[in-house]
Amino acid sequence: MREIDREIRKILREIIGKREKAIKNGETDNDDLLGLLLESNMRQSNGNAKLGLSTEDVIEECKLFYFAGMETTSVLLTWTLILLSMHPEWQERAREEVLSHFGRAKPDFDSLSRLKTVTMILYEVLRLYPPATFLNRRTYKDMELGGIKYPAGVNLLLPLLFIHHDPDIWGKDASEFNPARFADGISNATKHQGAFFPFGGGPRICIGQNFALLEAKMALCAILQRFSFELSPSYTHAPYTVITLHPQHGAPIRLKKL
Ligand code: HEM
Known part of the structure; x- marks a missing residue:
């Protein structure tokens, strides 16, 4: 189970990393669920810790929505x-x-x-x-x-x-x-x-x-x-x-x- 958990987290981290890069380079219109979650995540990085989701939160939400x-x-x-x-x-x-x-x-x-x-x-x-x-x-x-x-x-x-x-x-x-x-x-x-x-x-x-x-x-x-x-x-x-x-x-x- 731990191995599967590690694998899933790795896959999701890669997907998230790719999207973050695309957002920074202005290469995506970011109008899907992952986009919304990451917008919230970025609000957190802008110093507003209580409002946003952490990357771990985004991973958990992706797992929940998928399952x-x-x-x-x-x-x-x-x-x-x-x-x-x-x-x-x-x-x-x-x-x-x-x-x-x-x-x-x-x-x-x-x-x-x-x-x-x-x-x-x-x-x-x-x-x-x-x-x-x-x-x-x-x-x-x-x-x-x-x-x-x-x-x-x-x-x-x-x-x-x-x-x-x-x-x-x-x-x-x-x-x-x-x-x-x-x-x-x-x-x-x-x-x-x-x-x-x-x-x-x-x-x-x-x-x-x-x-x-x-x-x-x-x-x-x-x-x-x-x-x-x-x-x-x-x-x-x-x-x-x-x-x-x-x-x-x-x-x-x-x-x-x-
Ligand atoms: C036939 C299809 C589905 C059934 C029968 C179903 C059933 C349920 C049930 C019974 C719960 C409540 C669990 C609880 O009260 O403990 C739940 C929660 C949830 N479902 Fe569905 N679901 C379906 C489809 C979907 C779809 C398509 C999505 C997302 C696109 C989704 C996302 C969620 C989420 C995020 C929650 C948690 C909500 C919360 O805790 O606030 N479900 N679902």
């Missing part, structure tokens, strides 16, 4: 392809919607946010196979929650996956894939506000949730426009958690060009 942003969205897309293979009727409905909005053309930002069936499908995949299966919190002082007193230093685990599968909250078909439950939005899909929280909640809610859904929609549209797909017979259904929720034996999928 939080890549793994999660990629498993969401993977489970979506698996579930749409298992439920070809929903695959067809999604394709019809995508083709009726865009035909074979590249989707534009505004229309992507108007896709109803695709959004319902992504919500239902996030409900059944949330990339983050639980959230952790620790009490930093003595506190009372829901009538129970906790001392400082207690680790609390919010079992997102179990709450998303609870029949008392979602009804008898809680474990079935039924995107129609989201037809009237998230608040009408469950009896309890807040029972659907694949992106967390409160002050630490996922900062990338809108971006993630947009990315997933973009990728899904591109696939639906060009291919129909089904699970290969070698697929074995075995969801398991290695930080995020994965199909343990991969997702062998057969694509057929349309």
Whole structure:
């Protein structure tokens, strides 16, 4: 682990060094996330230590954004392809919607946010196979929650996956894939506000949730426009958690060009 950590830090330091040089030489318009982080880092070098990020902070942010942003969205897309293979009727409905909005053309930002069936499908995949299966919190002082007193230093685990599968909250078909439950939005899909929280909640809610859904929609549209797909017979259904929720034996999928 230490070796991997050293390697990742070295790669990131090189990327950061290159960018810093490019900024100094005026060779970049610097309009991306790394640019923003480095701007903050440079404010620190200008003597305003409290305002800026240190280079170590920038490295940590790069690691967080890469991991939080890549793994999660990629498993969401993977489970979506698996579930749409298992439920070809929903695959067809999604394709019809995508083709009726865009035909074979590249989707534009505004229309992507108007896709109803695709959004319902992504919500239902996030409900059944949330990339983050639980959230952790620790009490930093003595506190009372829901009538129970906790001392400082207690680790609390919010079992997102179990709450998303609870029949008392979602009804008898809680474990079935039924995107129609989201037809009237998230608040009408469950009896309890807040029972659907694949992106967390409160002050630490996922900062990338809108971006993630947009990315997933973009990728899904591109696939639906060009291919129909089904699970290969070698697929074995075995969801398991290695930080995020994965199909343990991969997702062998057969694509057929349309
Ligand atoms: C399907 C995709 C995604 C899922 C399911 C997801 C889920 C989550 C969850 C549950 C949290 C809260 C963790 C907690 O409360 O302990 C979180 C935080 C975070 N996510 Fe995402 N995420 C996704 C995509 C992304 C993307 C695309 C980005 C960045 C571009 C991103 C960046 C972050 C960051 C920076 C945090 C930490 C926020 C903070 O602590 O203030 N996530 N995400």
